[in-house]
Amino acid sequence: MRPLLLDFGRNRSLFERLAAMLDAEPGAFERRRFPDGETYLRFDCDPSGRRIGLVCSLDRPDAKVLPLLLASAALRDLGAAGVGLIAPYLAYMRQDKRFQPGEGISARYFAALVSDHFDWLATVDPHLHRFDSLNEIYSIPTATVPAAPALAAWIDDNVARPVLIGPDRESEQWVAEVAKRAAAPYEILEKVRSGDREVRVSTPRGKRTSETPIIVDDIVSTAQTLIETIGRVREAGMPAPICIAVHAVFADGALEALTEAGAKRVVTCNTIAHPTNRVDVSELLAAGVAPLLGSHQGEADG
Ligand code: R5P
Numbered sequence: 333m334r335p336l337l338l339d340f341g342r343n344r345s346l347f348e349r350l351a352a353m354l355d356a357e358p359g360a361f362e363r364r365r366f367p368d369g370e371t372y373l374r375f376d377c378d379p380s381g382r383r384i385g386l387v388c389s390l391d392r393p394d395a396k397v398l399p400l401l402l403a404s405a406a407l408r409d410l411g412a413a414g415v416g417l418i419a420p421y422l423a424y425m426r427q428d429k430r431f432q433p434g435e436g437i438s439a440r441y442f443a444a445l446v447s448d449h450f451d452w453l454a455t456v457d458p459h460l461h462r463f464d465s466l467n468e469i470y471s472i473p474t475a476t477v478p479a480a481p482a483l484a485a486w487i488d489d490n491v492a493r494p495v496l497i498g499p500d501r502e503s504e505q506w507v508a509e510v511a512k513r514a515a516a517p518y519e520i521l522e523k524v525r526s527g528d529r530e531v532r533v534s535t536p537r538g539k540r541t542s543e544t545p546i547i548v549d550d551i552v553s554t555a556q557t558l559i560e561t562i563g564r565v566r567e568a569g570m571p572a573p574i575c576i577a578v579h580a581v582f583a584d585g586a587l588e589a590l591t592e593a594g595a596k597r598v599v600t601c602n603t604i605a606h607p608t609n610r611v612d613v614s615e616l617l618a619a620g621v622a623p624l625l626g627s628h629q630g631e632a633d634g
Pocket residue numbers: 459499500502503528531549550551552553554555556557558
């Protein structure tokens with residue numbers, strides 16, 4: 333029996349590409365809100381005995397998570413052989429320690445919640461900073477898919493003499509891999525965050541005025557990290573940089589602010605549907621999902 337994929341997100345083109353690459357049946361279901369705001373779900377496809385993946389990127393996660401948990405519980409109750417979560421962007425990874433007295437470690441609690449309700453999880457470049465891998469907090473099998481091959485290919489095709497800039501230490505894991513694949517030099521800066529929208533970034537030491545700087549980060553949310561880094565790059569005498577982020581979270585007004593700050597171009601992956609999406613990660617994601625979903629990936633193309 334072909335696996336079943338259910339689209340709980342707002343990225344139909346990514347969903348359709350995944351379903352085709354995984355040779356999975358796109359499942360039909362009814363989803364609406366009762367007048368009191370509660371979620372109603374009814375599956376038109378028979379989940380009994382099926383291996384199922386729910387696809388939903390978890391930007392602005394709070395409204396998305398409860399319907400996903402209810403769906404998983406219902407599908408298991410209806411006899412599904414296994415229910416996994418395909419979250420191209422994985423939420424609640426940044427509160428990975430107690431920064432202030434009285435805070436919780438949301439990354440751990442969220443991981444426990446997802447692990448309780450799903451049989452496996454697949455995602456693209458989760459924000460691994462103080463945890464080395466998802467296995468430290470998730471108790472289910474996980475696939476962590478790197479966007480680096482797709483980002484490096486975009487750079488190869490679009491930028492003649494790139495130099496990559498990482499705005500903070502944790503960005504090195506993405507920047508170094510992209511730089512290696514694109515055969516480009518890179519520099520990692522130091523960042524100090526003092527609030528949601530307050531960051532300071534160090535100035536690049538390498539005065540590379542004849543190359544095109546590309547700032548690479550995993551997430552763009554308020555865009556303050558990228559905006560501050562643009563300032564430091566220009567201060568170093570470098571040309572206007574291209575800004576690349578894997579996940580286009582973009583808080584309100586962030587893209588406009590980033591453009592005003594002098595980004596030459598803003599490029600993101602299609603893990604979250606956004607007008608800046610230029611890099612398609614569906615093939616990489618499908619390859620990560622296939623063993624977990626138990627799909628015969630590639631047969632669809634034959
Ligand atoms: C955190 O360290 C991440 O890697 C990003 O740098 C951060 O999430 C970006 O957030 P913002 O766009 O709000 O500065």
